[in-house]
Amino acid sequence: xxxxxxxxxxxxxxxxxxxxxxxxxxxxxxxxxxxxxxxxxxxxxxxxxxxxxxxxxxxxxxxxxxxxxxxxxxxxxxxxxxxxxxxxxxxxxxxxxxxxxxxxxxxxxxxxxxxxxxxxxxxxxxxxxxxxxxxxxxxxxxxxxxxxxxxxxxxxxxxxxxxxxxxxxxxxxxxxxxxxxxxxxxxxxxxxxxxxxxxxxxxxxxxxxxxxxxxxxxxxxxxxxxxxxxxxxxxxxx
Numbered sequence: 001x002x003x004x005x006x007x008x009x010x011x012x013x014x015x016x017x018x019x020x021x022x023x024x025x026x027x028x029x030x031x032x033x034x035x036x037x038x039x040x041x042x043x044x045x046x047x048x049x050x051x052x053x054x055x056x057x058x059x060x061x062x063x064x065x066x067x068x069x070x071x072x073x074x075x076x077x078x079x080x081x082x083x084x085x086x087x088x089x090x091x092x093x094x095x096x097x098x099x100x101x102x103x104x105x106x107x108x109x110x111x112x113x114x115x116x117x118x119x120x121x122x123x124x125x126x127x128x129x130x131x132x133x134x135x136x137x138x139x140x141x142x143x144x145x146x147x148x149x150x151x152x153x154x155x156x157x158x159x160x161x162x163x164x165x166x167x168x169x170x171x172x173x174x175x176x177x178x179x180x181x182x183x184x185x186x187x188x189x190x191x192x193x194x195x196x197x198x199x200x201x202x203x204x205x206x207x208x209x210x211x212x213x214x215x216x217x218x219x220x221x222x223x224x225x226x227x228x229x230x231x232x233x234x235x236x237x238x
Contacts, residue, residue, distance in 0.1 A: 035094050035113040045105045047073040047098045056080040058093065063137035065169070066162045070100040072109075074142065076116065076135050088128050090120040095135060095144070097169060097219070110169050114223040115158065117146045124150035142169060142219070152237070154178045156228055160219045169219040176231040187235045193217075200235060 039052035051057060058078040065072045075098060079091040093116035098106040122131025125148055134145045140161065147155040159173035172194050179186040185203040192198075196214045201207050232238040 035092070035111075037111045037113065040096060040108050040111050043101065043105060043107050044098070047075060047106055050075055050096050050098055050106070050108060051077060054080055055094070059135065061135050061137055063140070065097065065137060065140055065142055066099055066109075066164075067140055068100075068102075070102065072100050073098040073106065074135055074137065076133065078119070088120070090118060091130075092118045093133050095219075097142075110219050112219045112222065114225075115144060115219065117148060117224065121146075122148045125153050141172070144224075146224070149178070151182055152178055152180055154228060154232075156224060156231075158222060158224070158227075166218075171217040171219065171222055174227060174231075176228065176235075178232065178235070178237055187237055189231050189235055202235075 036052070040050050044050050047060065048057065055077045057075055059076040061074040061076070062071050063074075064070060065074070075096040077094045077096060079093075081089045081091050083089050095110075095112040095116055096108065097110040097112075099109040101107050116133035116135075117131055119130040122129065131148055132146065136143045136145075142160040143157060144160075145155070145157045147153060155175075155177045157173070157175040158171060160169040161172050162168075163170045170193075172192070174191045174193070175189070177186055177188040180203075186201075187203050188199075188201040190199045191212065193214060193216070196212050198210045198212050199207055200210070229238065
């Protein structure tokens with residue numbers, strides 16, 4: 001009986017691998033968000049007060065993101081779905097920026113529900129292991145890095161900085177790369193939205209520089225899957 005169960009598990013894993021290996025790297029996106037932003041209160045005494053029902057904190061990242069000398073908190077939320085034995089459970093993620101209010105509490109500064117990839121968005125590169133969504137604070141800048149794929153593996157980094165004038169966290173940088181693991185070829189794109197410069201590198205290492213419009217996106221507007229798809233199309237690897 002144990003032998004049959006083992007064989008069955010292998011067949012399931014093989015079927016899963018066959019599906020994801022034949023799926024383009026840029027199709028591993030989080031499902032269309034059904035997250036209710038209104039479920040996050042405007043203020044809370046503690047950062048944990050911004051966690052709605054059905055969700056839990058996957059990680060807290062602390063640091064000053066508003067340049068006022070006071071530590072703020074980034075809450076990486078994940079759906080609170082129970083697992084049974086070794087069952088793989090797909091869970092979405094949401095990023096909440098809890099800014100210190102100066103009185104010991106926090107205010108809800110932003111809720112990004114289209115930015116972080118889901119746990120099953122890693123493709124064959126991660127298999128049945130939860131795909132990561134890495135969030136960090138670097139000199140006051142919020143950085144989000146994540147990768148996924150199969151034969152072609154995409155790596156994406158977004159960078160956001162607080163802008164006091166509109167009181168929003170604005171996208172200032174976008175880096176995208178995709179590599180063919182079989183042929184060891186890589187194409188890259190790097191965009192600086194502050195300077196309006198775009199640098200693209202093809203698989204032969206040739207770089208081209210272009211000027212782009214200085215469009216402004218808030219962290220809540222950024223859809224990581226749409227940005228990746230657009231980058232792949234510009235680079236001719238879609």
